[in-house]
Amino acid sequence: MYFKRNESYRFVFRQPIDGKLSKTEIGNTVTANVQIHDVSSYGAKVSCPDAMSLQEHTRISLLFHLNSSYFHSPGTIAWVKRFHQSLELGLHLDTGDEYRERMTSELKRIAKQERYNK
Numbered sequence: 213m214y215f216k217r218n219e220s221y222r223f224v225f226r227q228p229i230d231g232k233l234s235k236t237e238i239g240n241t242v243t244a245n246v247q248i249h250d251v252s253s254y255g256a257k258v259s260c261p262d263a264m265s266l267q268e269h270t271r272i273s274l275l276f277h278l279n280s281s282y283f284h285s286p287g288t289i290a291w292v293k294r295f296h297q298s299l300e301l302g303l304h305l306d307t308g309d310e311y312r313e314r315m316t317s318e319l320k321r322i323a324k325q326e327r328y329n330k
Contacts, residue, residue, distance in 0.1 A: 223319045224250040226326065231276030233260060233301075246301075248276055251319070253312040255290070256303045266299060268292055274303060278318040285311060 228247035235242055246258040256274060266272075270289045277283065287305035307315075 221319075222250050222252040222255075223323070228259070229276060229278070231258065231274060233258065233264075234273045234275070235264065235266070235270055246274075248274075251315065253315055254307060255287075255305055257300065258303060259298055259300045262294065262297055262299050266292060266301065272303065274305060278315075279321055281314055281318050283311065283315065 225248065228249050231246045231248045233244050233246045242264055244260050244264050246260040249257045249259065258274070260266075266289060268289055268291060271286065272289060273284065273286050275282070275284045285305040285307050287303050289301055290304045291302040293300040
């Protein structure tokens with residue numbers, strides 16, 4: 213399936229940030245550590261070890277923090293790329309106005325910090 217995020221911005225991190233991805237299966241929640249490569253107001257690209265059986269359209273929950281703000285959002289896996297020992301996932305996140313405003317604010321702060329630390 214072809215999937216391209218056409219959003220106003222997508223922030224790519226210089227170094228991936230840590231997060232947690234959870235999925236619920238028949239009364240059991242499975243959580244894995246992930247590396248977040250980029251985020252936008254409605255999505256993210258993450259990688260994780262190939263320890264969970266993940267596929268397109270699986271309902272998930274993503275948790276991570278930027279600076280001092282925690283972000284938690286439910287979502288759906290839009291695409292999956294399988295590698296030898298890892299997965300790369302494209303996530304569509306179900307975000308609200310408050311989430312998007314906080315995300316934009318934190319990403320602006322990170323961009324300013326990176327610009328001044330060069």
